[in-house]
Amino acid sequence: MSDLADWLEQTFGAAPGALGRYERALTHGSQASANYERLEFLGDRVLGLVMAEWLFELFPDEPEGALSKRLNALVTGAVCAEVARTIDVRPHLRLGKQARDDGAANSDNVLGDVMEALIGALYLDHGLEVPRGFVRRAWADLVHSHAAAPQHPKSALQEWAAAHNRKPPAYEVLDRSGPHHAPRFTIRVSVGQQAEATASGASKQEAETAAARALLEQLA
Numbered sequence: 001m002s003d004l005a006d007w008l009e010q011t012f013g014a015a016p017g018a019l020g021r022y023e024r025a026l027t028h029g030s031q032a033s034a035n036y037e038r039l040e041f042l043g044d045r046v047l048g049l050v051m052a053e054w055l056f057e058l059f060p061d062e063p064e065g066a067l068s069k070r071l072n073a074l075v076t077g078a079v080c081a082e083v084a085r086t087i088d089v090r091p092h093l094r095l096g097k098q099a100r101d102d103g104a105a106n107s108d109n110v111l112g113d114v115m116e117a118l119i120g121a122l123y124l125d126h127g128l129e130v131p132r133g134f135v136r137r138a139w140a141d142l143v144h145s146h147a148a149a150p151q152h153p154k155s156a157l158q159e160w161a162a163a164h165n166r167k168p169p170a171y172e173v174l175d176r177s178g179p180h181h182a183p184r185f186t187i188r189v190s191v192g193q194q195a196e197a198t199a200s201g202a203s204k205q206e207a208e209t210a211a212a213r214a215l216l217e218q219l220a
Helices: 003-012 019-025 037-058 064-074 077-087 096-101 110-124 127-136 155-163 204-219
Strands: 170-177 183-192 195-201
Touching: 003 019, 003 096, 003 127, 019 037, 019 110, 037 064, 037 127, 077 110, 110 127, 155 183, 155 204, 170 204, 183 204, 195 204
Parallel strands: none
Antiparallel strands: 170 183, 183 195
16 A cells, blocks of 8 residues: 555545545645645535534534534634644645745645645545544544634624724735745734734735734733
């Protein structure tokens, strides 16, 4: 058995069928046109379904809004990248030289996308049962880390502004740097003219979330 096949079986608990699908899930656009993007599209939906089903079972008394908050917190690119690091995806990535030199192997964007692509490949190979089992193992600590549904910082900041009769939070991109596969965004958020905070992240959404969290800490 190849190193990749062995790693896939140990990681996902099922022997892979055709390896080509998993090889594609691990291939960045800098390496080949047959890359992970289509599988990422599928895996994102599979992860969402599996997670929604699981949360529905785990928290039978929570309303839809609370379940949505949990779901949104658990399927972010940063969380998917964290799981990818935990299962040691990086040695198996297929990157072009420039992307590797630019640090794509450590990029949350790349690792998060690859994690979703692998879930997509797993679904095509085995149906829903195997990816369901993997997600429930890999996300177990994360799912149980909050007794109450987490409030997203952007939602919490918007609620703070409304409660204090302020204008809704305004987000502004101050800077975008880095290569296409590993961008870095700097965002400023402000509520009226007195309160503002700045933060950076690997995507606009991540940077906005970090800025909202920073401003909430100032306002606390």
